[in-house]
Amino acid sequence: MVQHTLMQIEKRDGSFASFDPAKIIRAISGAFREERGLESTQLLGNSDLARIGEIATRVEQEIEKFNRDSLHVEEVQDLIEKELLREGLYEILRRFILFREDRSRERSLKGGGQRIHVARSDGSETLFRLDEVESKLDRILTGLKGAPKEKIVDAFCKNLYTGIDESGVQDALILAASSLIEEAPEMEYAAARLLLQKIYDEVLEGSEEGYGTLFEKRIQQGVRAGLLDPRLLTFDLKALSQALDPTRDLLFKYHGLKVLYDRYFLHIKEKRIEAPQFFWMRVAMGLALNEEQKEEQAIAFYLNLSNLLFISGTPTLFNSGTVHPQLSSCYLSTVEDDLDHIFKVIADDAKLSKWAGGIGNDWTDVRARGATIKGTNGLTQGIIPFLKVANDTAVAVNQGGKRRGSFCAYIEPWHLDVEEFIELKKNTGDERRRTPDMNTALWVPDLLMKRVNEGKTFTLFNPCEVKDLHTLYGQAFEERYAFYEQEAQEGRIRQHKTVIAEELWRKILTMLFETGHPWITFKDPSNIRSAQRHCGVIRSSNLCTEILLNTSREETAVCNLGSINLSRHVTEEGFDFNGLKQTVRTAIRMLDNVIDINYYPTEEARRSNLKHRPVGLGVMGWQEALFILKVPYESEEAIKLSDTLLETLSYEAIDASCDLAKERGSYSSFAGSMWSKGIVPIDTVKLVAQERGGYLDMDSATSLNWDKLRKKVTLQGMRNCQVMAIAPTATIAQIAGTTQSFEPLYANLYVKSNLSGEFSSINSYLIDDLKRRGLFDSEMIADLKYFDGSVLPIDRIPEDVKQLYKTAFEIGPEWLLMAASKRQKWIDMGQSQNLYIANPSGKALSEMYFKAWRLGLKTTYYLRSKSATQIEKSTLDVNKKGLQPRWMKAKSATSGIEVKRSAQACGLDSSCESCQ
Template sequence: MSLLSEFEFSAAPGQPQADRHRVIRRNGAVTPFDADKIRAALTKAFLAVEGNDAAASRRVHDIVGALTAEIVAALFRRDDGRAFQIEDIQDQAELALMRGGHHKVARAYVLYREERARERAAAAAAPTPPLLNVRAGDGRLKPLDEARLVRLVEESVAGLEGVAAEAILSETRRNLYDGISADELAQAPILAARALVEREPNYARATARLLGDKLRREALSFLAGHADEATQGEMAARYPEYFRAYLAAGIAAERIDPELGRFDLGRIAAALKPERDLQFDYLGLQTLYDRYFLHVGGVRFELPQAFFMRIAMGLALREVDREVRAIEFYDLLSSFDFMASTPTLFNAGTPRPQLSSCFLTTVSDDLDGIFKAIRDNALLAKYSGGLGNDWTPVRGLGAHIKGTNGESQGIVPFLKVANDTAIAVNQGGKRKGAVCAYLETWHVDIEEFLDLRKNTGDDRRRTHDMNIANWIPDLFMQRVEADGPWTLLSPDETPDLHDLYGPAFKTAYEAYEARAARGEMKVFRTVRAVDLWRRMLTMLFETGHPWVAFKDPCNIRSPQRHAGVVHSSNLCTEITLNTSADEVAVCNLGSINLAAHVGANGLDRQRLARTVRTAMRMLDNVIDINFYTIPEARRTNLRHRPVGLGLMGFQDALHVLRLPYASEEAMRFADGSMEAIAYEAISASCDLAAERGRYPSFAGSLWSEGILPIDSLELLAEARGGLDLDRSSTLDWDGLRQKVKAAGLRNSNCLAIAPTATISNICGVSQSIEPAYQTLYVKSNMSGDFTVVNPHLVADLKARGLWDEVMISDLKYYDGSLGAIDRVPADLKALYATAFEIDAAWLIEAAARRQKWIDQAQSLNLYIANPSGKKLDALYRLAWKKGLKTTYYLRSRSATHVEKSTLKGVDGKLNAVSVAAVEAAPKACAIDDPTCEACQ
């Protein structure tokens, strides 16, 4: 309970009576009177007694103002200018509570005052805490090492502003008891520290350091065969010895590739940087602990720096000087400047190094092909691959089956099988299997496809666990614009249509329409294009699916259009690679931490160039080291060698630069930062080609003609008859064109922006290109519930004297938004506007600025606070007109989207404000849904 015990006043502007009145504190100090302090104290009192749920917060905000006014009026009736005693103010607060009928709060308040009086009287003679014993794993009791506990907590807060060891120790001791187990003792300070995160973001780092102690004890004890532990300071000297034992144990347990044991381990171990264990936030380290670190029988034996070095060594296996390269890769990963994708983190340096993130397949129109595709899904998903399936070639409902002289049931029954396969093969138990099915808009089954995620209707024709997406040709959008008709066809009668795009598609499609009008087609149906478009958007709003992706820009701008057709995207809509019955596209992902490459003066180009150069080498190595579960994937990947370098921490970078997301300055930064990344990535691939050779299908590509992504915009503009998009550039692209034409490229594709749902947590930065979701909330994922507080905002509020418990309460009350909090200045409201406060047109503009530099696509989520059919129509038409290739989730507020709670009075499983969902419909939102993490 933290009820008012002593007012601490400071001068407050706009309070003329405060100039005449003073407050005498118990220590004799005299301070100016400030009525806002009474309001703050009353707010704390109510929240302490009634809890911090939504209903309580509303009651508090409704009544505190009136009570404060009543107390101030009672004090000022004797307006004689003399000072008030603390007890005078407390007496008036007590009377006001009683008169207002708030008896529960008043009673607790009286008891609290009495308790505090007794505490003050007995403070000098506080009793010595009782001696506690800790129960070891074998059941033996030993005295609690109080000195080590203090040392551990003090070590956890070292160098962190705004955190106090005593605050953690006090709460920790309160939860200790005689006979506590060693595991419970390790958990106690972790729970104590995480309870304070909502007050000060740096407690998240302190919590991570305390978790690190638990991890060290677990790992060291496993390797030693008996209880062993070390503080962070002690571990600095032990890391090299530990690393050798870790590798030996991992190889013996068949968790680590024996080849790693043949490195120069003295050189490798000497390069480890134990101090980098200190840079984690709690969410990041807990995520690694739960899902990434190697274990035997559930016992983790991999510490963070060993984890990063294992990945680095795994990626350097085929390098000439592999120790040098492993150390270079390790430095990049462990600094959080760049992070490889989740499959690479899971599997690099292991006996089954399936390191690729995404696989795209085209399903053939026969039973062998359909069930081979489903089997391939299972094999690819087994080792953490995210899947995108192109189902358009499969004939539609009612189409003729020559072999049986029967009629097809269409694609839906097979999609149901694919859905259930994704559930059954759950990526080795590490996360849920995930697949996305794509269908082109002219397919005769498109209307049933739109209904797949509905919660009503025949459940045998529903796929509740599989993502679905529209693959939309420009001609359809033009028909929507013109309010024209649209003809649905079956691919068995239009076998070439799926492979065509641009003007060629228009010519062929209109010829098929004419044949259908003449009665020469067996299966077809004509609908109004606008009606089908509206139904797409309605289902997108109601169920979160199908996503919207545009076929023509994906193909017209594809550098590999000479080698095939882009038939779909992947699970997260950022990959646009060719597929066919013979080719399974593969992409290897990683993301630059943009926040680590900006400062007050802008983008650090020199550091960015170093990061990109090393990252591209790592991604290229993945292709050769990779464990391929099906031969088509291996053949395709070695032929084209695509990679997808992306970014994360965009919102954090804007905060560092003091740029509101909804501003032209932020758009210019989105443009310029992506231009720099693209320039360095293409240049690095060119250098790799000079060293290692061009990718085999380079000849005939757009690259070989000197057409870079910025140039391919003109191809799209020509096909559409214009394009509303800024085409400006700032770097020496002419020089790079000549370099690419002369030396070639190592990789057919270099750039793609993935969601980074998990790796951004590991690095402690904002997800991908996302705007801030909220400034204070609880993120829920497979590792539990984690308080997330925007540290940039807290720093700014502290600087202006606005960060206190009342502000925390207000942020919870207003769902992490500053907009309705009057005392927050307008500039901070603009800088820290959350996703639902930003017009989604800004998100599209930023994405369009990036898209001109990207040879693949980007996972673009769109947020609408109060969606309507008109808003959705305008938004997605804008995305198409701006030349975007794909979009991802549509996120809108659900009717009951916030659950408020607090750690006070619970066991630490939930803290701050818990966000149940931000979604277009149940299960639609992927902010905290682990199934959307398959790419990263």
């Protein structure tokens, strides 16, 4: 040890302290730990410790050379920097310099804010005090284990500057907490609490009045401003305010609350007038307007919503209780082969989109290119130019400025324009014949699948020459199709084209892989299993492929959506089926109420919805429920559980609608329906097998007393023509803080983008399991980033943990499809079933879609293949791994070119929010 004549170190405040050589070692060790990614409690390696000792000794030797009674602390730190530079430890030096800057800023803030002045709303300034922020954090973080206050403060200080306003200080603190989510999942709740404080400041305005009293005032304010329906004032607001439970605000994670704040809470001149519980109660009141016991029902609805047991679809959350209560999620319409009707439907789409509806248009009847225009004796340009107009309408009318307009165009694959249709999403070619902002889907008859499987030809027709083909399905379609093929061969049909069925199928799958479109949906099972066969034909699905309803010139089909949060109905012991039953009954009532309260932008939508009264009860949080139960997605247990759960939900939803029919009457087109004949959805599986003549591997086993329910439905009727549909739940799942729909987790660590910004998300269940096993540290976070949120390549993670936390691309597609088949047998409509494939090839894609068809799925949604969308690695030193990260060398398995898929193509965008 160096012998010092220097005994005093001058601090920054002018005081002195005895020189302590150990502080030099601690300072250098801190920079080494930061560079190595180690926590303060973790030990450095022996080689690092030896080198630190050598550097500290040389610093002490340099101090001796000063030969003074005292030395300023900054001079000592300068000597440390000099020695690190001399050693060539540039990254360690960088860490040390940043450490000095951070400490300098923090000292300045703690010292009374000499350098930071905060601008007040009245134009004056005040000195910033960090100790006040730290006290605030102490209060807010109470009860949140693992939320590191020190790291929040460090991150916060980096975002301060002189002249920042009071709101900016709040935002900087929220940003600091949210930036640490990937390091500590508890920060999701910490950041949410900080955002809550901002909301309270904005909505409650520091009032000493109670939460409930201000709720009454904000309802009155909303009515005066013309935002809220005056009928809300007829409620007993005092009784409702007493039912509010502000502690439920703490259920939110940051991302969900941020979405609500940015896009859902009502505001007047950008100032919110809703706190979270005000919002839930406003939605509940809007849904209870027509109830006889409206306060009682509003409170029941509020309990469902505020406890995150069931969340209504986004349009309902946007507009319930407002002066324009457009509460429905999806609209489906048929475009006839008539110029006036084409532009009427496009105009209707604009009106529906304005009020947050997602659009599905059936274009099959519109004649193909080259058909004769009778009025002018010219030739038509086909459907493509009209679809371009529809695409631009979706862009122009972006759902009231709250989210982008979302349309999906459907045609049957025998349409003569199909080969141009499937190329609509390509980013090359004539831009006038492309629709980059609109989704596309094929309404595939079983006959095409059979012809591909059997190696036969397939004939394309101009729909104006085979006018009844679009209205037929099953065996009737196949017989009529064969007749038209014979007519074509004999020259009695002018426009037709014969192709090899497998070659057409290959073109479809190629475009699907390259662009994410067209989606594959199946016409025959959708119609054969429909309860409403007596009322017409299902000609397409909706924007997200889960709604299956009849459409015509006179009727635009409408569906009203909401989803049960399964993760709030499960414990490690299993599902709370009694709780589920009560949630389902309340949810069906809420959904049915939408139909009568709803604002209908078009007469065709009003007519259809009031006549048939369809609702779509869905689910979300399935993956989270499996995490709680410790059941791997890729397991027989999960398949069986999916079957059991959906049977229960189907039974209870039908029973609830049946009881509503007894109370309110059946829907007007009930007579002649499957329901009226005592046929429930599970009974229709055998009808598909009969029509197909095989080609069906769908289970139809049951476990509940369905005979009892069949008799009850026959006697009492049904309030709703359809009751179940599983939508994507992209946004409402984020609001509820759970996983989407029945989706497997995309990654254990990922970044999601929507209109509220980019959000880091980390799987808290995985982190908890790793912590229990002593495996969670900064190196684990780096590994998760490097391997794009996958646990499989990380050697030190045990096998049982790897199996539980497999991500979407690591689960075999056959498991996803088997689970979907078990669900589909119980669902009277459809499900937004994404398909994941890690190593795509033409053969693999074809086998996957054929399996979906054989398993009885009615529709599929996005094809999600590995893309260039990966975890942000800017904070990761990939050189430590000694390898290139995968995103630097991702190649297409088929073409060998770089995979540059759009966010929409890989399914990570927010377009599916239009359902929920």
